[in-house]
Amino acid sequence: MNPQPEGEAEVVTLEFPELTKEQIIRCSFSSWYPKFIRHTLKTRVIKPLPEGFVKYLLSDGALYIPGGGDITYLDGEDPLSDYSDEEADQEEDSKNDDCSVLENDISFPLLEERIRCIIDYLDGAVFPKLNWSSPKDAAWISASRTLKCTSPYDVFLLLKSSDFVVHDLCHAFEHCVDNEPKPEHEPSLGPEEYELVLRKWYNLHPAMEFRCFVKDGELIAISQRHAEYYEFLAELKDDIEEWIWNFFENEVQENFESQNYVFDVYVNKRTKKVWVLDFNPFHSITEPILFEWAEILTAKEALPLRLITSEADPLIRTSQPHSHNRYPQEMVEMSFEQSLADFAESFQKQFEEQ
Template sequence: MLELQDLRDFSITNWYGTFKDITVKTIIVDLPEQLLKTIQKEDIQDSDEDNEIVDDEELPVEFLQDFKNALNVFDNNAFVKNNWHAPVDARMFSFGNYLKVINLDDVITYFTSSSRIQEDFSIVTNIPFCIALRKWISIHPAAEFRCIVINNVLRGITPRDWPTFYAHFKEEGPQIIDELTNFFNDNIKLRFLRKHFVFDVIFQYPDKPYIIDFEPLNSKTNLYAFSWKEIQPLINKDSPDDVAPVFRYLETDIGIITKTDALNMLTRCN
């Protein structure tokens, strides 16, 4: 569970405006109370004739128009999240596990089926909920990285698809470090609300990196190739600007292993 200030600072409604030029195009629509109540119900049934989950007449006209306009911008093919999370644990309810949204019913299905989204809706107070529709992008798992920032210095880089072996990391590691360091220094450093945080990027060379999301740096955030036990002591220390980040990855393909086993045999590149 995030703290109240975390919820405010890391809501996409709070950071998107600052970083919209270096993130995936997103249109944010306020989630009306009527729809929130529908999503929170556990016994949602499809309506009989038109197979709609919720009657449009029950929802504000302005919301329906805003949602329709947003989908049209993305050619009725978008990715969806709420203020903080995507309903990734509801992939089984999407065609091809892609979480593509082509109508409002898709959003309701994903949000209703996602434990993560339901937890957000049940514990968050005094912060307006939103639907964030994002341009659909096909992303190779090897192109997604989580970057750890401590005292406004980029200290760690880890593949989000961890622990999976990718042979090209060994050769391209130094280049990945340089590109992401420059991207951070030029576009993010001292612009975010916190001095300790995590940001996720898509990086497919030679294209420029794109921000996917920001998350708080704490024991509840998945640090993949890093552990909170090793990161926590660094938070209370000042870091000189010339500290290079560590890029961690698996050097050899050893099949399916646990995160703990991977941490014991990882490679660090800096």
């Protein structure tokens, strides 16, 4: 064996549990949502997405393509409400959901109308995602610098500008041991259908979002979701850890089928209720946030909840997240003389002319 050269760091290969297509599919929104419907945000799903719309998302220039498909509507409870499950169900049953009258075999304009209908139904604002990913890498292009959408145009602009969306469409199974590679930019979802998920927009406090890591069926680590300092979290640390652990043991552990996975939650500190936001693969494609994957993979027992402890905490990210994804292909190909405002204005104009 050759000795390690002096001053040269040893390269450590991380060994993750095998990742299969079935495990990825379990993290797809419509796979887990029915089981956690009472513990997540109110949502509507357009499924399946028209093939033409999928091509639109993958195309370089097309902004408006007709298609067809059915729509599926799913309900969830308001995470900021003090209503009981029964009260929420009774109130929901009493509402007249005008969206239900929409017909099948939609064209692209009807897809736009369905999105508008859902936005109205969900009190005027939503945030979008596909089966797995939200276009958070494209939030920089929206007027609010968030994923908040109040019109179909907002939804289309975010989805069209996101590399994460392209990953969902073309590379969802890329790291799976049972994946069969396909040509570049060819949709590869396989047995699953593409779906557009529209979730009701809430002004959730980012300090109360947490990422939870489950290894071999046991909760092994919890991390603050956003790497920023929030002074009040220190005094809530023990309570937050207890609330999340109780939620995992009572609601998640026996209901999510995989043994290795990651899930994101929001904690309402007033009601002490924990809300599921998403499920992700237990793999390097999922960000470990304040941990290193090596810590999680080698841990023999549960690690303490990890928080940013001060404004000088070295765990605070010094670079903008997703900075390598900040420019869609159309913008890269444009002359640098055209500003971001011009790009957004041009996109809006083309959209309105359709």
